[in-house]
Amino acid sequence: xxxxxxxxxxGIRDDRIAKVEAMRRDGxxxxxxxxxxxxxxxxxxxxxxxxxxxxESGQSLWVAGRITGRRxxxxxxxxxxxxxxxxxxxxxxxxxxxxxxxAAVADSDLGDVVAVHGDVFCSRRGELTLRVRExxxxxxxxxxxxxxxxxxxxxxxxxxQRYLDLLVNDDALRIALARTAIVTAVRGVLDGDGFTEVxxxxxxxxxxxxxxxxxxxxxxxxxxxxxxxxADELYLKRLIVGGLERVYEIAKxxxxxxxxxxxxxxxxxxxxxxxYADYEVAMERTERVVAAAGAAAxxxxxxxxxWPRIPLRDAIHERAGIDPMxxxxxxxxxAFMRERDIDTSADVTWAHAVDHLLxxxxxxxxxxxTFLVDYPVELSPFAKASPASPGLVERFExxxxxxxxxxxxxxxxxxxxxxxxxxxxxxxxAAGDEEAHPMxxxxxxxxxxxxxxxxGVGIGIDxxxxxxxxxxSIREVILFPTLRPR
RNA sequence: GGGCCGUUAGCUCAGCUGGUAGAGCAGGGGACUUUUAAUCCCAAGGUCGCAGGUUCGAUCCCUGCACGGCCCA
Numbered sequence: 255x256x257x258x259x260x261x262x263x264x265g266i267r268d269d270r271i272a273k274v275e276a277m278r279r280d281g282x283x284x285x286x287x288x289x290x291x292x293x294x295x296x297x298x299x300x301x302x303x304x305x306x307x308x309x310e311s312g313q314s315l316w317v318a319g320r321i322t323g324r325r326x327x328x329x330x331x332x333x334x335x336x337x338x339x340x341x342x343x344x345x346x347x348x349x350x351x352x353x354x355x356x357a358a359v360a361d362s363d364l365g366d367v368v369a370v371h372g373d374v375f376c377s378r379r380g381e382l383t384l385r386v387r388e389x390x391x392x393x394x395x396x397x398x399x400x401x402x403x404x405x406x407x408x409x410x411x412x413x414x415q416r417y418l419d420l421l422v423n424d425d426a427l428r429i430a431l432a433r434t435a436i437v438t439a440v441r442g443v444l445d446g447d448g449f450t451e452v453x454x455x456x457x458x459x460x461x462x463x464x465x466x467x468x469x470x471x472x473x474x475x476x477x478x479x480x481x482x483x484x485a486d487e488l489y490l491k492r493l494i495v496g497g498l499e500r501v502y503e504i505a506k507x508x509x510x511x512x513x514x515x516x517x518x519x520x521x522x523x524x525x526x527x528x529x530y531a532d533y534e535v536a537m538e539r540t541e542r543v544v545a546a547a548g549a550a551a552x553x554x555x556x557x558x559x560x561w562p563r564i565p566l567r568d569a570i571h572e573r574a575g576i577d578p579m580x581x582x583x584x585x586x587x588x589a590f591m592r593e594r595d596i597d598t599s600a601d602v603t604w605a606h607a608v609d610h611l612l613x614x615x616x617x618x619x620x621x622x623x624t625f626l627v628d629y630p631v632e633l634s635p636f637a638k639a640s641p642a643s644p645g646l647v648e649r650f651e652x653x654x655x656x657x658x659x660x661x662x663x664x665x666x667x668x669x670x671x672x673x674x675x676x677x678x679x680x681x682x683x684a685a686g687d688e689e690a691h692p693m694x695x696x697x698x699x700x701x702x703x704x705x706x707x708x709x710g711v712g713i714g715i716d717x718x719x720x721x722x723x724x725x726x727s728i729r730e731v732i733l734f735p736t737l738r739p740r
Numbered sequence: 741g742g743g744c745c746g747u748u749a750g751c752u753c754a755g756c757u758g759g760u761a762g763a764g765c766a767g768g769g770g771a772c773u774u775u776u777a778a779u780c781c782c783a784a785g786g787u788c789g790c791a792g793g794u795u796c797g798a799u800c801c802c803u804g805c806a807c808g809g810c811c812c813a
Contacts, residue, residue: 266768347773
């Protein structure tokens with residue numbers, strides 16, 4: 255189906271389709287399979303950037319890319335051609351091409367993909383330019399591109415047609431490339447530290463490893479419902495039981511919940527697990543992983559280790575002005591927040607209220623990279639209890655530019671206590687908590703074979719990319735964010 | 741899920757608390773052989789998100805819906 259929104263666009267499209275048909279009649283393949291061996295624009299600039307205005311290089315070469323600008327002068331035409339590395343000017347003249355050759359160039363439209371052979375020279379105004387000797391169409395652009403000076407500003411349009419966003423908005427490409435550089439840097443650190451990258455199931459008979467509602471799907475062969483994973487955690491720990499000792503996975507997780515500026519239903523999570531280590535070791539590695547990612551993304555945030563480690567209790571006390579752990583009384587915390595006009599309707603337990611105080615008073619204030627440590631056990635069903643502090647677990651979260659970027663802990667490896675935590679979750683589910691963790695007997699079976707002391711970390715790649723590129727919406731760092739179908 | 745805001749030409753945007761819409765770029769025609777947001781001349785381009793309502797008359801006011809954004813949950 256071809257969607258055309260107006261007669262204007264239809265007219266442009268008809269006109270360009272007619273050009274394609276005319277090319278075929280003239281024996282020119284409008285969509286050839288082969289591209290001449292070509293130089294990338296950045297390489298041409300690197301080789302010839304020193305030419306003086308008016309100077310000839312004496313060299314000829316091919317470039318290929320999209321036509322992004324055109325300035326006609328009757329018997330000559332200036333054009334701009336862009337590939338992924340940059341933009342270069344073309345000069346097509348009647349003298350060189352003859353009338354038919356110049357007509358072929360004049361028939362091109364902004365957005366066409368072409369290959370051009372020409373002589374490299376520097377124009378009188380000092381612009382590196384290719385004097386066109388051969389012009390070969392590679393792919394016709396049938397639709398007008400977004401306006402070149404203002405780009406594509408319509409947010410919905412940018413997400414639904416990301417290819418246009420990437421073509422005309424420099425920032426879109428910058429963020430996409432930064433994200434890839436971050437993932438590559440993360441792999442570099444972990445591979446260098448002797449970690450094994452693994453793949454665990456995205457289709458799971460029981461979901462787990464987090465507090466979230468899952469997507470449910472149907473596997474016909476087994477006549478059973480399966481879940482799309484909400485986390486990798488429980489499978490990666492099975493591999494720790496299996497003796498792999500250092501494993502990581504970078505994978506899509508799926509959570510069946512609302513969208514917001516920091517939530518997309520599918521998102522990318524890095525998790526790593528390290529045997530014979532605790533959360534102190536995990537924090538040090540987190541510092542190194544994030545610092546490497548920041549360097550790769552060109553971030554100007556100072557990520558140099560070590561980052562401050564502040565007990566969660568102290569951080570809340572200092573920022574909010576209330577000691578959340580003086581007792582475990584939900585009512586005291588709720589009353590405190592209500593006095594400040596904070597909606598506490600979702601705070602059904604003391605631990606929820608602590609988390610709310612954290613996200614309301616503390617998280618937005620943590621600009622510099624910071625670890626908060628030692629969380630209530632109720633918020634952390636897979637973390638090992640703190641030997642020194644009853645009711646707390648050895649857990650940390652890392653924050654930067656007012657955003658959570660990492661979460662880790664010393665892993666609970668006592669199968670009896672893990673079973674008790676599952677039972678508590680089952681009670682919460684029975685009481686109506688739709689995000690409560692389901693019982694997982696198969697995981698408990700693995701723990702009963704003995705999991706060494708282990709530290710684990712999860713880093714949301716999307717949020718890390720947001721922090722390191724300075725954007726506010728998760729949809730800016732996901733090439734194709736989940737949108738309601740039109 | 742709730743509140744607020746937005747939706748006008750292919751793109752970027754104007755549009756006076758009601759009288760059937762304008763500009764720039766892109767596209768079309770013409771001039772121009774060193775321009776680079778080229779310049780100049782001419783002409784064209786609209787389901788004002790969708791559906792109702794109020795009104796003599798609605799892009800404008802009201803209601804509902806769709807999609808999106810921001811904030812809250």
